[in-house]
Amino acid sequence: MxxxxxxxxxxxxxxxxxxxxxxxxxxxxxxxxxxxxxxxxxxxxxxxxxxxxxxxxxxxxxxxxGGFNNLNPTFIPLCIQAMMIAVEKICPNAHNVLLIPENHTRNVFYLQNIAMLQSIMQQAGMNIRIGSLLPDLDQPLPVLLPNGDSLLLEPVQREGNRLFTRDFDPCAILLNNDLSGGIPEILQNLEQIIIPPLHAGWATxxxxxxxxxxxxxxxxxxxxxxxxxxxxxxxxxxxxxxxxxxxxxxxxxxxxxxxxxxxxxxxxxxxxxxxxxxxxxxxxxxxxxxxxxxxxxxxxxxxxxxxxxxxxxxxxxxxxxxxxxxxxxxxxxxxxxxxxxxxxxxxxxxxxxxxxxxxxxxxxxxxxxxxxxxxxxxxxxxxxxxxxxxxxxxxxxxxxxxxxxxxxxxxxxxxxxxxxxxxxxxxxxxxxx
Amino acid sequence: MxxxxxxxxxxxxxxxxxxxxxxxxxxxxxxxxxxxxxxxxxxxxxxxxxxxxxxxxxxxxxxxxGGFNNLNPTFIPLCIQAMMIAVEKICPNAHNVLLIPENHTRNVFYLQNIAMLQSIMQQAGMNIRIGSLLPDLDQPLPVLLPNGDSLLLEPVQREGNRLFTRDFDPCAILLNNDLSGGIPEILQNLEQIIIPPLHAGWATxxxxxxxxxxxxxxxxxxxxxxxxxxxxxxxxxxxxxxxxxxxxxxxxxxxxxxxxxxxxxxxxxxxxxxxxxxxxxxxxxxxxxxxxxxxxxxxxxxxxxxxxxxxxxxxxxxxxxxxxxxxxxxxxxxxxxxxxxxxxxxxxxxxxxxxxxxxxxxxxxxxxxxxxxxxxxxxxxxxxxxxxxxxxxxxxxxxxxxxxxxxxxxxxxxxxxxxxxxxxxxxxxxxxx
Known part of the structure; x- marks a missing residue:
């Protein structure tokens, strides 16, 4: 290089x-x-x-x-190993994580970042699904990316103080959404752990x-x-x-x-x-x-x-x-x-x-x-x-x-x-x- | 491959x-x-x-x-990152480690392992010196390895219940010596932490x-x-x-x-x-x-x-x-x-x-x-x-x-x-x- x-x-x-x-x-x-x-x-x-x-x-x-896709693929194992350490602190009793991205559905670079993040967490041994906050999304939306990756954006649902998607009950919510528009009601007062915490978002x-x-x-x-x-x-x-x-x-x-x-x-x-x-x-x-x-x-x-x-x-x-x-x-x-x-x-x-x-x-x-x-x-x-x-x-x-x-x-x-x-x-x- | x-x-x-x-x-x-x-x-x-x-x-x-030298050099960063995690548990207040190898001075493959281990620990941010238990070693012995690496084997000294070499006061002793010949007296009842513990050696x-x-x-x-x-x-x-x-x-x-x-x-x-x-x-x-x-x-x-x-x-x-x-x-x-x-x-x-x-x-x-x-x-x-x-x-x-x-x-x-x-x-x- x-x-x-x-x-x-x-x-x-x-x-x-x-x-x-x-x-x-x-x-x-x-x-x-x-x-x-x-x-x-x-x-x-x-x-x-x-x-x-x-x-x-x-x-x-x-x-x-938002740029994990820009890292050198040779060193992605470092991300996986570090992720294995990071996840030790969350979900001590489960391994399901719901990733909430930004609502940028047309930004393929950003979506490639989400695909890479999902892959890193999967390789670290987590079950990870992508829960979208897109207001009009009422069923799973598959997205094909130019680099061959694909994503499935699923509508997020809430029951009581728990978030989930269809058949997936996550123990933790991983935010890749900086909350610039404020903290959506659906994310407030959840019983699941939210990472990073809501106060790390730009709303506060x-x-x-x-x-x-x-x-x-x-x-x-x-x-x-x-x-x-x-x-x-x-x-x-x-x-x-x-x-x-x-x-x-x-x-x-x-x-x-x-x-x-x-x-x-x-x-x-x-x-x-x-x-x-x-x-x-x-x-x-x-x-x-x-x-x-x-x-x-x-x-x-x-x-x-x-x-x-x-x-x-x-x-x-x-x-x-x-x-x-x-x-x-x-x-x-x-x-x-x-x-x-x-x-x-x-x-x-x-x-x-x-x-x-x-x-x-x-x-x-x-x-x-x-x-x-x-x-x-x-x-x-x-x-x-x-x-x-x-x-x-x-x-x-x-x-x-x-x-x-x-x-x-x-x-x-x-x-x-x-x-x-x-x-x-x-x-x-x-x-x- | x-x-x-x-x-x-x-x-x-x-x-x-x-x-x-x-x-x-x-x-x-x-x-x-x-x-x-x-x-x-x-x-x-x-x-x-x-x-x-x-x-x-x-x-x-x-x-x-004894074969860190045989690992793929591309993935040595994984060793370094894992080593950074491993050393968090030792030496909370210092960063000097004394590595005690086997006495195989003619086995260049083994010595290349020691050189690689030293490098991994250095890259992880430790000061590491090699303390040899060779009975006749009374001054530092530089060893040039065929792959271009070099090592300095230093005589180990003991004062009270502390091991050291010349000007180097380690907080921990890292053994790469399997103690097949028993636990040498110089390693017994030390105040410094020994890793792995002595009972991990073949003496016990x-x-x-x-x-x-x-x-x-x-x-x-x-x-x-x-x-x-x-x-x-x-x-x-x-x-x-x-x-x-x-x-x-x-x-x-x-x-x-x-x-x-x-x-x-x-x-x-x-x-x-x-x-x-x-x-x-x-x-x-x-x-x-x-x-x-x-x-x-x-x-x-x-x-x-x-x-x-x-x-x-x-x-x-x-x-x-x-x-x-x-x-x-x-x-x-x-x-x-x-x-x-x-x-x-x-x-x-x-x-x-x-x-x-x-x-x-x-x-x-x-x-x-x-x-x-x-x-x-x-x-x-x-x-x-x-x-x-x-x-x-x-x-x-x-x-x-x-x-x-x-x-x-x-x-x-x-x-x-x-x-x-x-x-x-x-x-x-x-x-x-």
């Missing part, structure tokens, strides 16, 4: 970071083992990373990962809570291996009561943007970085890719036209954005064939099971791949994220991927803490500047 | 066994999950299987596996104890999936106070041989098997391959010549055989290029991480491979033992390997129970016929 390379000349800080992480492998793995003694790891998780050559950080942590989850937990994790990790936490942690601030339509609450966002730009400039000066700082404004809840904009000055917020404001005001499922996350932008300086390549790391339980690059081609190598729901070409990692090569450069593929796996696990740990904090304070009062 | 095929025409029983095991995968995996809630799984283990086409059974369970372990535990496991498993336990379990009987030199105690062995031959004949008649039954007499302790003979009539025992009796009387490290295991022989009907192929399954913690065939070539494909310590050509499995293929025949490679992984895990479970029983009754009184 051609490996994306860093286009940025100034890659000394990340190279130093990679060196330190590689050298501290036993310390790091031991530290993670200790963390998992004290925190409940999410069932599965994917983390989007950005590597600017001088900074390597998570920018999005997905608790309902806040990115600012996640990155607040990540702040602590990044600081602890930085102390552990003796680095500046900024190298792995983007600045952020969150604003509530924002209404892009009515231009309300924008002062908080603009002030946040300028505050963060100021902080970034200080760090860039400290490290001699000449890139132009930018920040990302995005909905504090919801799937990445919607309600998101890149800004280089707080004043830009007051100049948005109607179309731009609309784009920010609503996200997936028509949800109105009220809370905004203002986050330091991390440049993507990994590229392949002139196309930007963004790494995504996949985890099941506490194990990094693989990763791929989202390659954003201006014009797709294969235009078919730029179909709705797939605005990138996936490029699976050709090695695992666990086998380092001490004889190679710190940024050689296996070593770089190990580093990615470490940073992704920091975000995974932050999610564990984030979900624990939510349970301690179930009605979040969002921080306001 | 060319997959060994069954030469035996009468393969219906195993084919039926494979079918049942494949169909019951969720039931089986769930059953194993329950077992591991109640039993402490050994740290690592390898199991030798025999597939006669009408019977598939473990014949040797090794708690100090008895094969009859193992197969007695396996009797129970095989019966439970047979009940679970509705099969005759004989299909996966060889008959056995054990004799104490045997002295081949002095021709003492042979009556017990001969009677056992005839009793087991009688039982086998009944089963062969039941299944319409026309093969000639045989039994294996072997030392009840010690490494497979020494002190072992194949017999087709109890009377043969009284006709052994001096050389044959010597061969049976002493095993590895010159240990005198006093206890003998008489076990139903299971024909090996897997072969490749006219050479007999015997499967060996590898496990770390409760996970099947791979396997290989020992291919016994009358004349080696490469005579160099028939060097001392390597009387077979290893042929690594080309798929894992976890990914079944429902579209292929039950005996297609991935499906057959899954079945092998299941039977091997039954032997692993038997070892767990065997070691627990030993702790309950630490001074074994051997069963006598």
């Amino acid at each position: 051609p490996v994306p390379h860093l286009t940025h000349a100034l890659n000394a800080p990340t190279l130093d970071l990679e060196k330190r992480i590689l050298a501290a492998k036993p310390t790091i793995e031991h530290w993670f083992r200790k963390q998992w003694q004290h925190h409940t790891v999410p069932f599965y998780c994917s983390v989007d990373l950005r590597n600017s050559g001088f900074k390597l950080a998570p920018v999005d942590t997905n608790l309902f990962p 989850r806040r990115k600012s809570w996640h990155f607040s937990a990540y702040d602590n994790v990044a600081q602890d990790f930085a102390d552990l291996i003796g680095i500046d936490p900024w190298l792995i942690n983007p600045y952020f601030i969150s604003c509530g009561k924002v209404d892009f339509h009515e231009k309300e609450g924008l002062d908080c966002v603009a002030a946040g943007v300028n505050e963060i730009l100021h902080l970034i400039r200080e760090k860039y000066a400290q490290y001699g970085i000449s890139e132009k700082p930018f920040v990302i404004c995005k909905a504090d809840s919801g799937t990445y890719g919607m309600g998101i904009m890149s800004i280089k000055d707080g004043a830009e917020l007051y100049k948005l036209n109607r179309k731009q404001r609309n784009k920010m005001a609503t996200i997936k499922e028509g949800l109105v954005v009220k809370n905004v996350l203002v986050q330091e932008g991390v440049h993507t300086f990994e590229s392949i064939h002139q196309a930007v390549a963004e790494p995504v790391i996949y985890m099941i339980d506490r194990h990094v099971v693989g990763g791929f690059y989202r390659v954003h081609t201006g014009r797709g190598i294969d235009e078919n791949l730029n179909a709705p729901g797939m605005h990138f070409v996936p490029l699976a990692f050709d090695t695992t994220c666990m086998q380092t090569d001490p004889t190679a450069r710190p940024d050689a593929a296996p070593n770089r991927f190990y580093t990615y796996g470490v940073i992704a696990r920091l975000a995974l740990l932050a999610s564990a803490i984030e979900l624990e904090r939510y349970l301690q304070t179930p009605l979040p009062v969002l921080a306001e500047v | 060319p997959v060994p095929h069954l030469t035996h025409a009468l393969n219906a029983p195993t084919l039926d066994l494979e079918k049942r095991i494949l169909a019951a995968k969720p039931t089986i995996e769930h059953w194993f999950r329950k077992q591991w809630q109640h039993h402490t799984v050994p740290f690592y283990c390898s199991v030798d299987l025999r597939n006669s086409g009408f019977k598939l059974a473990p014949v040797d369970t090794n708690l100090f596996p 372990r008895r094969k009859s104890w193992h197969f007695s535990a396996y009797d129970n496991v095989a019966q439970d498993f047979a009940d679970l999936i509705g099969i005759d336990p004989w299909l996966i379990n060889p008959y056995f009987i054990s004799c104490g106070k045997v002295d081949f030199h002095e021709k003492e105690g042979l009556d017990c062995v001969a009677a056992g041989v005839n009793e087991i031959l009688h039982l086998i004949r009944e089963k062969y008649a039941q299944y319409g098997i026309s093969e000639k039954p045989f039994v294996i007499c072997k030392a009840d302790s010690g490494t497979y391959g020494m002190g072992i003979m194949s017999i087709k009539d109890g009377a043969e025992l009284y006709k052994l010549n001096r050389k044959q009796r010597n061969k049976m009387a002493t095993i590895k490290e010159g240990l005198v055989v006093k206890n003998v295991l008489v076990q139903e022989g299971v024909h090996t009907f897997e072969s490749i290029h006219q050479a007999v192929a015997e499967p060996v399954i590898y496990m770390i913690d409760r996970h099947v991480v791979g396997g290989f065939y020992r291919v016994h070539t009358g004349r080696g494909i490469d005579e160099n491979l028939n060097a001392p310590g390597m009387h077979f050509v290893p042929l690594a499995f080309d798929t894992t033992c976890m990914q079944t293929d429902p579209t292929a025949r039950p005996d297609a490679a991935p499906n057959r390997f899954y079945t092998y992984g299941v039977i091997a895990r039954l032997a692993l479970l038997a070892s767990a129970i065997e070691l627990e029983r030993y702790l309950q009754t630490p001074l074994p009184v051997l069963a006598e016929v």
